Amino acid sequence: ADPCCFHACHRHGRIREYNRWVKSQVAGNFATASTAGNQHEVNERDKVLIGSLVNKLEVFGGLSAADFAAIPYNLIAPERMQ
Numbered sequence: 001a002d003p004c005c006f007h008a009c010h011r012h013g014r015i016r017e018y019n020r021w022v023k024s025q026v027a028g029n030f031a032t033a034s035t036a037g038n039q040h041e042v043n044e045r046d047k048v049l050i051g052s053l054v055n056k057l058e059v060f061g062g063l064s065a066a067d068f069a070a071i072p073y074n075l076i077a078p079e080r081m082q
Contacts, residue, residue, distance in 0.1 A: 008034035012076050031068040034075045045073040 008015060015032050022030045035045040042050075049072050056067055 007038075008075065015076060029063060029065055029068045031071060031074075032076065033071045033073070035073045036075060049073055 012034075015034070019030060019032055033049055035043065035049065037043040037045065052072055053063060053067065057063055
């Protein structure tokens with residue numbers, strides 16, 4: 001495991017609670033994504049995740065709740081994040 005970065009192992013419930021709290025505090029969408037990997041790096045899955053959301057933001061001018069529910073490579077099940 002990477003001793004430097006925050007990991008999500010055994011923390012999905014707490015992450016979902018945090019997501020619910022943040023969503024209650026802001027006007028907009030918010031999500032935390034967890035991808036497979038244990039190195040201090042932006043891995044290929046992270047690059048696809050970031051690239052897909054940036055592309056949608058550029059093309060459509062914003063992100064919808066559906067975009068946050070369909071984050072690629074997210075190990076935290078979206079149906080349980082709501």
